Amino acid sequence: MKETLAITKALADENRLRIIMMVKDNEACVCQIVEVLGNASSTVSKHLSILKYAGLVDCYKQGRWIYYHLPQERSKAVSAAIRWVVESLEDSIVIQKDRVKSRCVCEQEPEELIKIQRDHKGDNENEKTRNI
């Protein structure tokens, strides 16, 4: 029950579902996820820790960046949960938009992205769809 609940609670948030869909094909570092979701990095970090606790993502460090991806080793419950999420959200509008943005964001090396994020500090806070 404990594992099952950890998984369902981790999945019960739109931002976390978006993260799963974002890293399912290509790993992404935190700053890339921050850019796509449009939340503060502290917020994204917390979401990632919840997903990781549930076993739904894993990460490794490379240089200054931490890359998140779906775990190689997955319990039966986790595999099935991930499969369910992916099938359920494949055609979601939100996810499609994220994919567009994600392609754009992940083309750039984190190094470049971070520079751009710095430049945008002070932009209108409500501007979620800023061009990069």
Next chain:
Amino acid sequence: MKETLAITKALADENRLRIIMMVKDNEACVCQIVEVLGNASSTVSKHLSILKYAGLVDCYKQGRWIYYHLPQERSKAVSAAIRWVVESLEDSIVIQKDRVKSRCVCEQEPEELIKIQRDHKGDNENEKTRNI
């Protein structure tokens, strides 16, 4: 996304998972569910409405009682979610205990059960495993 989130939010609570596991093989009326979970009937009613909103249960009225069961018609997302929950919790201790209690509770007609619940009013509130 809306449907997916409704489902994951509905599943992100232990009592609601227990309800799904309880009604998956045999329908149950509210008072039977109340007896097994040990919550107030208003609380259980709220849980049932959340499950119903997500399409995870359905109900019909018979006599004075409302019976809840898994829905006949299920969206792809709902079918897969229910399958996932059942597989994940089949061997859970909590669920096994519920099954024992459930067999005991559901042997009785709701009419009898309600009488017994009345008799137990005023029992120790913390006594969750009372004999019936």
Next chain:
DNA sequence: ACTATATTTCGTCAGATGACGAAATGAAAA
């Protein structure tokens, strides 16, 4: 129609959750 009663709705409260910015951490670069 009236009464009894199974379930839901309402109002309220305590605790959980998600958001942010500031400060801490710790690994790489200088």
Next chain:
DNA sequence: TTTTCATTTCGTCATCTGACGAAATATAGT
């Protein structure tokens, strides 16, 4: 070794959630 900086942790706040009992609703049997 010191500095830089990507990420996490901490502290705070507003909102959401789950719990309960009381009141409302609706149905069955008299």
